[in-house]
Amino acid sequence: MRKLLTISALMLVVQIAVNCSEDPTFDPDGIHQASDGPTPFYLEVPANFPDYFLDKDKRLTEEGIALGKKLFFDNILSKNRNVNCGSCHFQSSSFSDPRVRSIGTNGEATTFHSMPLFNMAWMNEFFWNGRAKSREEQALKPVVNPLEMDLSWDEAVSRLQEHPEYPVLFEAAFGTRTIDSNLVAQALVQYELTLVSANSKFDDWLKGEYELTEMEAIGQAIFNSERGDCFHCHGTVLTTDNLFHNNGLDSDEDLKPGLYDVTGNEADFGKFKTPTLRNLIFTAPYMHDGRFETIDEVIDFYSDSVQNNRNVDVLMEFAFQGGVRLSPFEKEALKSFILLMTDSNFVQNPDLVP
Ligand code: HEC
Ligand code: HEC
Incomplete structure (x- = not known):
């Protein structure tokens, strides 16, 4: 009898394993249904760092981060579709720029030297002169800056809205296909927050x-x-x-x-x-x-x-x-x-x- 139980338990395990591999929405615990929305991502605080300066309810998600990364490196946000955030923030330069001044969508130079981007979870004010008081406020500025991407938010949003992939990606990240500038900024910030450098x-x-x-x-x-x-x-x-x-x-x-x-x-x-x-x-x-x-x-x-x-x-x-x-x-x-x-x-x- 006991043997039979063991065998049927084993078969159940096998069955679950098969189900899992066949059906990505199968969830034996019933907690992570697809309809539950985006997958939470926990930003780790490096062992020797203080706790980060984020609102405690700030929620990062795998889908939000992936969307932010795609937006960060997409020329779609610049007027002439020729620069993206990564054109002035290169990973090889620790997300800064080896040029004294960076060159924007109109071929003009920026006022200041680009800044490295990392450990932004431990900062509260942004730009050399501190003119952005939050990460989200900062993220809204490069798109409309005439020396950087020079695109109105209206135009940026309609480009994204008409794109074959973005509405779906916004829905996966934020539960809505209706794109607006705040959601774009939130996605960019989610990606930026994952740029943690603490391994020296x-x-x-x-x-x-x-x-x-x-x-x-x-x-x-x-x-x-x-x-x-x-x-x-x-x-x-x-x-x-x-x-x-x-x-x-x-x-x-x-x-x-x-x-x-x-x-x-x-x-x-x-x-x-x-x-x-x-x-x-x-x-x-x-x-x-x-x-x-x-x-x-x-x-x-x-x-x-x-x-x-x-x-x-x-x-x-x-x-x-x-x-x-x-x-x-x-x-x-x-x-x-x-x-x-x-x-x-x-x-x-x-x-x-x-
Ligand atoms: C009174 C505060 C203060 C002290 C003291 C100070 N720094 Fe700075 N440091 C700054 C500020 C502010 C800047 C940015 C200035 C600017 O760009 O106008 C800066 C910029 C720098 C930069 C350039 C970094 C970059 O990314 O451009 C380096 C390197 C640096 N400091 C190293 C040092 C070293 C080494 C010492 C000690 C010998 C030192 N600092 C002392 C405030 C300080
Ligand atoms: C044309 C070049 C260029 C582009 C494109 C650009 N940046 Fe920057 N970025 C800069 C420069 C230059 C600065 C410093 C400017 C200043 O302080 O006025 C800066 C500063 C920043 C800062 C402030 C960092 C700090 O420590 O305060 C952040 C964050 C940032 N950029 C993110 C972005 C994002 C996100 C995008 C895309 C939406 C973007 N940048 C597009 C050149 C660029």
């Missing part, structure tokens, strides 16, 4: 899994002390304080408005968003206007060429003497430490591109 030797070191070489240890001490003074703004595991500072790039005559353009507050004149120092090896040229071609040039600047302009940040304590004045050896050591923040897997991960 710097992370291994923070987790106690990597021991610094003598040179890197000297660089670390310079970075995280008054000697180099980098930690004040590029501290923590994120390597940015997510704030806006005037780091003394320009003299009073050459000062660019930066955050002032958004707030109209004179104290914000010359302040720009503190960029991450992760993946620098892939993101040259540097600063909002791409003025420095190499990491050495950046370090030379902080060491010897800081301008004591009228708004220079109080944290740039050595601005009065042109910078922190590092020796050539200290500069090399500092660079070796910064280069530990390199995540080569991120720029090669095939899952992040179509």
Whole structure:
């Protein structure tokens, strides 16, 4: 009797296995019916990172992410159907652009250097001057920007609506075939949130899994002390304080408005968003206007060429003497430490591109 039961149980298992492989909607638990809508995707917080700054009800789904990825790399969103988000945010450049300025749909150059895109779940303000206060607000801007994609949202939406695939993909992701700009932005953001870079030797070191070489240890001490003074703004595991500072790039005559353009507050004149120092090896040229071609040039600047302009940040304590004045050896050591923040897997991960 028992044997018979075992056999019939086995047959049941086989039967279920067969059903599963034959019928993709078959679900023995009855929980994941196709009609339940998109498949939830849980964004993992890397072990050594703080919890991300997302609304806790923010729901990522496999279908939303896939749609966002398709949109990100589709020329359909540009006026002349010749550029997409990825034309100025290349994976090989950590989703930044090796050109000083990027070229938009009309062949014109952007105002600023492109920014790398990753770890956006740990940011709240976007663009060099912080003019977007949410990821969704940011995602709406490149499409209509005349120097970038130069397409009205009306036109963008009707192109997508008439496309053979997009209405179906929006239905899979959001439960509706009626496309609007907010859903496009939400899909783009879902994809962007999956661009997480946390797999560098710097992370291994923070987790106690990597021991610094003598040179890197000297660089670390310079970075995280008054000697180099980098930690004040590029501290923590994120390597940015997510704030806006005037780091003394320009003299009073050459000062660019930066955050002032958004707030109209004179104290914000010359302040720009503190960029991450992760993946620098892939993101040259540097600063909002791409003025420095190499990491050495950046370090030379902080060491010897800081301008004591009228708004220079109080944290740039050595601005009065042109910078922190590092020796050539200290500069090399500092660079070796910064280069530990390199995540080569991120720029090669095939899952992040179509
Ligand atoms: C023609 C080039 C170009 C195109 C196309 C483009 N971008 Fe950008 N992107 C830039 C530049 C340049 C900046 C920095 C501009 C600034 O601060 O004013 C930027 C900044 C950003 C930022 C801000 C990052 C941060 O850390 O604050 C995000 C996010 C972004 N782009 C996403 C997108 C998305 C999504 C698309 C497609 C809908 C897109 N970009 C299309 C050039 C481009
Ligand atoms: C007062 C805050 C502050 C301090 C201190 C500071 N930085 Fe910065 N850093 C910034 C800001 C703000 C920017 C962007 C400035 C811009 O583009 O106008 C920046 C830009 C950079 C960039 C360019 C990154 C990119 O993607 O373009 C590098 C590299 C850098 N800093 C390294 C350092 C190093 C190394 C130190 C220490 C020697 C340091 N910073 C000290 C605020 C600071």
